[in-house]
Structures are given as C-alpha cells and as structure tokens.
Amino acid sequence: MGTEAAIPFRSRFFNLKLKNSSNETSEQSCIPCCNQSPPSSKKLFELLCDAESIDDQLNTLLKELQLTEENTKLRYLTCSLIEDIAAAYFPDCAVRPFGSSVNSFGKLGCDLDMFLDLDEIGKFNAHKTSGNFLMEFQVKNVPSERIATQKILSVIGECLDNFGPGCVGVQKILNARCPLVRFSHQASGFQCDLTTNNRIALKSSELLYIYGALDSRVRALVFSIRCWARAHSLTSSIPGAWITNFSLTMMVIFFLQRRSPPILPTLDYLKTLADAEDKCIIEGHNCTFICDLNRIKPSQNTETLELLLKEFFEYFGNFAFNKNSINIRQGREQNKPEPSPLHIQNPFETSLNISKNVSQSQLQKFVDLARESAWILHQEDKDHPSPASNQPWGLAALLLPSVAKRVSHDKKKRKKPASERIKNLLESIKSSPENSTNTNGKRTVSTQA
Missing domain, CATH: 3.30.460.10 (Beta Polymerase, domain 2)
Incomplete structure (x- = not known):
C-alpha cells in the first residue's frame, strides 16, 4: 500500500539521482544548461534601450527570442x-x-x-x-x-x-x-x-523557411512585429477573435513583396522557378515552389530595418481592409471574395481565409495601433532622440502598454477618433519636405529658409 507501480514502457531518457540524497549538494555537481526560455519583458526592454539604433534593436530582439x-x-x-x-x-x-x-x-x-x-x-x-491475381495486405x-x-x-x-x-x-x-x-x-x-x-502544413513550414533565409531583414521584422502585437494584446495564446502569429507573418511577407524593388518574391514566381523534382500536389492543391535557394536571385533593395518598420505600420495603418485581401501568391492587393473583416488567402488552399477568425473590433485595434506606432516613429525622426537618453525610444517605445491606453483615452476625450487624427498627421508628415526619409533610412533635413 502507498507504493507506486511503474508501467513497463521505457523512454530513452534516464534519470540520474544520488543514492544518498541530502540537502547539501556541491556546486561542482551542477551541470550548466542553456536557457530555454525567452528573456523577461524587463530584461528585453533594457536590451532594446541600450541598443545603438533601431536596426540594432530589431536584430537584438531577434537574437534574444529566436530558437537556439x-x-x-x-x-x-x-x-x-x-x-x-x-x-x-x-x-x-x-x-x-x-x-x-x-x-x-x-x-x-x-x-x-x-x-x-x-x-x-x-x-x-x-x-x-x-x-492475373490481385494481391494486397x-x-x-x-x-x-x-x-x-x-x-x-x-x-x-x-x-x-x-x-x-x-x-x-x-x-x-x-x-x-x-x-x-x-x-x-x-x-x-x-x-x-x-x-x-x-502534409500541407509541412509545405507551409518549408515555404516560410525559404522566405526567412532569402533576406536577413525578414526574420528581424517578423519577430519585432509579433513582439509588438503581443505587447498590445493583439495576439493571444488562447483561441479567439485575435490575429494569429501566422497571419502577421503573412502580412510582413506581403508587405516586403510590395516594396520597390521587392525584397521577397511572390509564391507564383517561386513556382515558375521550380523543376520536376520540386513538383508537389497535396490533396489536389498545387504546393509547388523551388526549394534551391541558390537559384533565387537576391533582392536589390537596400532599405534599412528602421525604414521598413515605419513603413509597415504606415502601409497597414492605411490599408483598405474593407475591400482588399492579402495574397502572397501574387503579391498584390485583390478584391475580397468574402465579407470577413480581414482576408488573408491561404497560400496553398487558396479558397481558405487564414484570418477568418479575426473580428472587426480586433482589426480596428490593429489599425489604430499601427497608425499610432507610425506616428511615434515619425515624431522621433523629427525630434532626433538620443539612444543614450533615459527615455524609451524606437522599438522600445512601441512596446509600452501605455500606447494603446493613450489611443483609448484620446478617443473618449476628443470627438475626432484618434485613428483619424494620426492618419492626418502621417499624411502631413509624408508631404512635408522637412521630414523626408531616403531609401536607406537616413534622415534628411531641409535647408530651406
């Protein structure tokens, strides 16, 4: 009575225990292990504030969060x-x-x-x-x-x-x-x-791996957008009406396909490069694309991560979600085939919408936060904050929970919605020669009197 019984199904894992266990264990007996958890929010925030540039911030976040x-x-x-x-x-x-x-x-x-x-x-x-005979198991x-x-x-x-x-x-x-x-x-x-x-999920994993390997900026931008979304509760580990990480990744890929020149190729282009060995049909769906990275020409685009981060928020802060869908196969906006608030076409099962679960209120929250984040980054361009200052800046400033609260607070205090005010500010900033940014992400200052 009271003793445990072992089921005779053995794992290849061994447990190593001391025969005479005691509370006193020498430090030499401890085996060092690599940390398998992401850094705390506080630690990550400190690392971002200590970075030298926004590009450095995005690369630091990638280094700290990626799988070892x-x-x-x-x-x-x-x-x-x-x-x-x-x-x-x-x-x-x-x-x-x-x-x-x-x-x-x-x-x-x-x-x-x-x-x-x-x-x-x-x-x-x-x-x-x-x-003449049919033989089968x-x-x-x-x-x-x-x-x-x-x-x-x-x-x-x-x-x-x-x-x-x-x-x-x-x-x-x-x-x-x-x-x-x-x-x-x-x-x-x-x-x-x-x-x-x-099996289609395996091909999706392979496709994302190829996109991540084509350009070093892809993974850094995806990790940062996901981190930003989680900081503002746009994504959740609980199933519901939230945007998923997969949807955010598709949005980043689509955005990078829309740059001039494009940073990432369309899925249809990758399909045209495929040969007989790459052909893949799963359950009637054409999942063919080239798997040899060496046969895909690298992008000529040299935009910085700082510029891409800013432009991502600006692009989707003004995206016509009410009528257009996101399609990485063709890399261009298309009319929505269904009335869902957010429509992102499944790259292989093209009749499916991977973001069908997203509600109108969650999409509007994403748009509001994207506009606010773009405005914050444009203000930093104007004010030139020093990374050495004690104030959060760049990506760190975008992760502050108070950003979303300010949007909600402003909506209650002012008749005009915060999203519209921010949109107007962005349009005035873009049209102003004093706050223009070149393709390398370098700030230019007007010398006009």
Whole structure:
C-alpha cells in the first residue's frame, strides 16, 4: 500500500539521482544548461534601450527570442521519443516537427507541432496488380480519411496518456478541422500538438523557411512585429477573435513583396522557378515552389530595418481592409471574395481565409495601433532622440502598454477618433519636405529658409 507501480514502457531518457540524497549538494555537481526560455519583458526592454539604433534593436530582439540550436535539437529529440510510442502501433511511422519549430520564425517557449507521418506504411499496403491475381495486405477500412485520422489519433492519445513517460495533460481534440492530440512533455518542457494527415502544413513550414533565409531583414521584422502585437494584446495564446502569429507573418511577407524593388518574391514566381523534382500536389492543391535557394536571385533593395518598420505600420495603418485581401501568391492587393473583416488567402488552399477568425473590433485595434506606432516613429525622426537618453525610444517605445491606453483615452476625450487624427498627421508628415526619409533610412533635413 502507498507504493507506486511503474508501467513497463521505457523512454530513452534516464534519470540520474544520488543514492544518498541530502540537502547539501556541491556546486561542482551542477551541470550548466542553456536557457530555454525567452528573456523577461524587463530584461528585453533594457536590451532594446541600450541598443545603438533601431536596426540594432530589431536584430537584438531577434537574437534574444529566436530558437537556439540546443532548443531545436531538443524538439527533434522529443519528436523521436513520441515516435517510439507511436511505433508500438505503426512500426514504420515517423514523427516530424513542423510549424514554428522548424520554419525559422519560432520563439523560445513556443509550442512543438508534430506530424505523425504514416506514408511509409501506406507504401507497404499498396496492392500488387501484375499478373492475373490481385494481391494486397489485409487492412481495416473506415468510411472516410477523416474518420481514419480521428481513430488513429484517438488510440495514440490513449497510449500517450496511459503509457507515455512524461506525457501529461493529454487532450484529444478530434472534432477540430485538423484533429489533434495536445499534451505536455515534462522532460523537455514543451507543450505539444500531434496531428496526422496534415502534409500541407509541412509545405507551409518549408515555404516560410525559404522566405526567412532569402533576406536577413525578414526574420528581424517578423519577430519585432509579433513582439509588438503581443505587447498590445493583439495576439493571444488562447483561441479567439485575435490575429494569429501566422497571419502577421503573412502580412510582413506581403508587405516586403510590395516594396520597390521587392525584397521577397511572390509564391507564383517561386513556382515558375521550380523543376520536376520540386513538383508537389497535396490533396489536389498545387504546393509547388523551388526549394534551391541558390537559384533565387537576391533582392536589390537596400532599405534599412528602421525604414521598413515605419513603413509597415504606415502601409497597414492605411490599408483598405474593407475591400482588399492579402495574397502572397501574387503579391498584390485583390478584391475580397468574402465579407470577413480581414482576408488573408491561404497560400496553398487558396479558397481558405487564414484570418477568418479575426473580428472587426480586433482589426480596428490593429489599425489604430499601427497608425499610432507610425506616428511615434515619425515624431522621433523629427525630434532626433538620443539612444543614450533615459527615455524609451524606437522599438522600445512601441512596446509600452501605455500606447494603446493613450489611443483609448484620446478617443473618449476628443470627438475626432484618434485613428483619424494620426492618419492626418502621417499624411502631413509624408508631404512635408522637412521630414523626408531616403531609401536607406537616413534622415534628411531641409535647408530651406
């Protein structure tokens, strides 16, 4: 009575304990470990304020938040441990990471998305048609592929819950558009989502990786916009009417496609560069694009991150969301095919809107904050604040929670909406020769009397 019983399903993880444990442990026995969590908001804010320029701020934020090599390896190891468990039912399966864990846009502490790949098993089950006889392996059939996916994940979920070492809090979310099993992996500390029959997500991860690798400014800008959005509660870890990180990433890519000259190519252009080896059709959707980075010409655009950050807020602060959609396949604005407040076309399943969940109020909040942020950066151009001053500046100033509160406060105090006042200010600043900015992000000062 009172003693625990071990289930004989062993992980490849070992626990190392002292035989005679005591409270006194020498410092020499401690093994140094790399930090697998992002810095605190206070620490990050201090690092940004100590930077030398806005470009330096964006690169500093990227360096502090991006996945480390150790963290990435730990994610692959965790996938292999889950593969060990799934292999009890499907001996030739593979569990692969996808999403933010591998697309180069993952932040320390992000969830681990895993894909249960059963393709190799399907190849063995293919029937033989040569000769006069039909020969095939006996398998169990179900009415649809979705039901098969639900049954597979249901059984794997039960196995993880009952036998999986370190797998806790298992939830089987089988009625979602993409069925999944969610759980926490104690040894690695990751919150995990396991799916199957979601191969398009793997291609999306590959596409984002290519975009992130084409130009060093892409990831720095995406990380900064995501951080800004989270600071103002535009995004949330809880599903709802908020903009997602994936939608924000698509918006940044679209914006960079719209620059002159473009910083990123359109998906259709990447498709034209593809050869026979790159051809990929998944569930009737054309997911073809070139995978060889060496065959994609680098951009001739030399704009600074400071200018791009400012122009991003200005571009989407004045974007006609009421009638236009965002489409990275063609890299141009198009009429919305549906009345959703925000329409961002899924790059592969083109009939889908990846931002269908976003409400009008959340979109308006994004627009208001984008206009306010653009105005703040333009004011800094005018006032030339010193990075050595004690006042928050650049990206650090944009992360202050009081920005959103000031917008709300101004709306209550003044008849004219803050968003309209900021829009008018931006238009006057853009038309003023005294506050012009060249393509390299350098400030120019008028010498007119």
